[in-house]
Amino acid sequence: MPALLADLTTLRLGGPVGRLVTVSSTDELVDAVRSCDAAGEPALIVGGGSNLVAADAGWPGAAILVRTSGIDAAEHDGAVSVRVQAGVEWDALVARTVAEGWSGLASMSGIPGLTGATPIQNVGAYGSEVADVINSVTVLDRTSGRVETWPPERCGFGFRTSAFKHTDRYVVLDVTFELRRSRDGVPVRYLEVARRLGIEPGGVAPSEQVRDVVLYLRRSKGMLLDAADHDTWSVGSFFVNPFVAPEVAPADSPQWSVDGKVKLSAAWLIENAGFAKGYGLDRGSGTVALSTKHTLALTNRGGATTAELLELAREIRDGVEAKFGVRLRPEAHLAGVEF
Numbered sequence: 001m002p003a004l005l006a007d008l009t010t011l012r013l014g015g016p017v018g019r020l021v022t023v024s025s026t027d028e029l030v031d032a033v034r035s036c037d038a039a040g041e042p043a044l045i046v047g048g049g050s051n052l053v054a055a056d057a058g059w060p061g062a063a064i065l066v067r068t069s070g071i072d073a074a075e076h077d078g079a080v081s082v083r084v085q086a087g088v089e090w091d092a093l094v095a096r097t098v099a100e101g102w103s104g105l106a107s108m109s110g111i112p113g114l115t116g117a118t119p120i121q122n123v124g125a126y127g128s129e130v131a132d133v134i135n136s137v138t139v140l141d142r143t144s145g146r147v148e149t150w151p152p153e154r155c156g157f158g159f160r161t162s163a164f165k166h167t168d169r170y171v172v173l174d175v176t177f178e179l180r181r182s183r184d185g186v187p188v189r190y191l192e193v194a195r196r197l198g199i200e201p202g203g204v205a206p207s208e209q210v211r212d213v214v215l216y217l218r219r220s221k222g223m224l225l226d227a228a229d230h231d232t233w234s235v236g237s238f239f240v241n242p243f244v245a246p247e248v249a250p251a252d253s254p255q256w257s258v259d260g261k262v263k264l265s266a267a268w269l270i271e272n273a274g275f276a277k278g279y280g281l282d283r284g285s286g287t288v289a290l291s292t293k294h295t296l297a298l299t300n301r302g303g304a305t306t307a308e309l310l311e312l313a314r315e316i317r318d319g320v321e322a323k324f325g326v327r328l329r330p331e332a333h334l335a336g337v338e339f
């Protein structure tokens with residue numbers, strides 16, 4: 001029986017792979033990718049499958065499942081350098097840093113997936129993003145065949161993007177984070193988190209408390225994986241928040257000025273284009289729908305296909321464009337599918 005991408009992704013969608021290769025050391029990961037490239041076999045790197053929309057037809061080549069596991073920490077002058085292999089589960093790493101009193105990651109508690117994927121779209125939540133604390137990223141460059149260590153300036157980090165996004169040229173082997181030895185977290189910029197912690201935005205609180213509040217909020221929004229909750233059978237936010245010219249921004253929408261552009265809330269645009277939470281549940285087979293807890297998450301209610309999910313995504317993208325003249329783009333990686 002061929003392995004199914006549906007069993008490797010949080011959407012639980014996607015057909016068979018040509019072959020499944022599980023790697024448990026960095027050398028094995030490099031060798032597996034190099035031998036696919038040498039043989040001309042398409043290679044799909046799979047971490048936790050939480051940002052992957054895979055075709056119903058599957059993947060014709062090798063799916064390389066990253067299961068490396070090392071963490072090395074070195075303390076110096078109140079700072080802690082933590083080098084983490086790509087296969088380490090992100091939230092397990094965050095939990096460990098909070099328990100050790102290494103400050104910097106607590107606001108990003110509960111994001112699914114593995115550490116190696118975090119630089120790719122510069123993952124973030126609640127006012128923090130990994131670019132704030134990344135010291136270097138070790139990559140295999142599939143074009144040159146070389147393993148290189150990149151400083152953050154070279155990584156091209158932006159809002160949910162980097163030099164590693166929209167290309168399969170680089171395989172992330174490990175990531176080094178520069179954290180502080182402190183029981184306190186970084187300043188809490190996100191209003192809802194600050195309010196629950198009883199502090200002003202920009203204030204600090206113990207990392208354990210920040211983690212607890214963030215996990216609570218994520219669960220309430222269906223953004224914490226829970227196999228029993230179909231609202232979490234998703235890739236998190238399907239669409240990325242768009243940046244538009246100031247004159248294009250709808251006057252009544254929430255907006256933030258960034259470098260001469262305006263960042264809009266994709267969730268607000270979707271909701272105000274007529275797609276409420278749970279949209280799709282009452283229609284047709286009802287196998288795909290917006291999450292009942294968050295308008296940005298497109299979810300598999302059980303028995304869905306990728307084609308159905310993309311049909312819903314197109315309906316929403318086109319509805320938003322017709323109402324506001326803003327075209328939403330997907331945040332997740334689409335493997336073998338057109339959108």
Ligand SMILES: Cc1cc2nc3c(=O)[nH]c(=O)nc-3n(C[C@H](O)[C@H](O)[C@H](O)COP(=O)(O)OP(=O)(O)OC[C@H]3O[C@@H](n4cnc5c(N)ncnc54)[C@H](O)[C@@H]3O)c2cc1C
Pocket residue numbers: 010044045046047048049050051052066086111112113114115116117118120121122123124125170171172173222223224225232234235236237333
């Ligand atoms: C419920 C839910 C909530 C979420 N909330 C957030 C959030 O708050 N913030 C946020 O930023 N994201 C969020 N996400 C998206 C997702 O969790 C992140 O993007 C995560 O970093 C993906 O990690 P992964 O290991 O699952 O990647 P995968 O889905 O396995 O892979 C995603 C892409 O990265 C590539 N890739 C994976 N590992 C590597 C590697 N080592 N080297 C090269 N390429 C690689 C894959 O080929 C694919 O293109 C959420 C997802 C879900 C399901």
